[in-house]
Amino acid sequence: MKDSAKHVIPRRLDDPERWLFWTIDEAVVLLGPALLGLAANAFVTGLVIGVGGWLALRRIKRGGGAHAVHFALYWFLPDFALRLAGTPPSHIRLYVG
Numbered sequence: 001m002k003d004s005a006k007h008v009i010p011r012r013l014d015d016p017e018r019w020l021f022w023t024i025d026e027a028v029v030l031l032g033p034a035l036l037g038l039a040a041n042a043f044v045t046g047l048v049i050g051v052g053g054w055l056a057l058r059r060i061k062r063g064g065g066a067h068a069v070h071f072a073l074y075w076f077l078p079d080f081a082l083r084l085a086g087t088p089p090s091h092i093r094l095y096v097g
Contacts, residue, residue, distance in 0.1 A: 022054075025069070030054040 016023045022030060030050045037046015060068055074082060079089040088095075 026054055026057060029057050 019027045030053065033046040033050035033053065034043065037043045057069065074084065075090050079091065
């Protein structure tokens with residue numbers, strides 16, 4: 001038996017976790033409005049909104065990498081929303097000292 005057959009090294013360690021065909025954030029954006037539309041008896045409308053949000057999210061992620069949405073949330077949401085431990089609050093623009 002070859003030595004390489006005993007040890008398997010994964011090819012893509014940094015791939016994001018997937019749920020069916022989508023990453024977790026894409027699945028939430030796609031299926032969230034669809035399920036809310038199903039609950040409100042407007043499934044087709046929710047599905048159209050979900051597909052539109054999914055396409056917009058994919059375009060945003062393609063342009064700036066997988067963390068572009070996270071960076072945008074840091075700048076546009078209040079400080080308590082993300083609870084990032086190692087970063088300063090985004091509303092402070094000038095540091096003295």
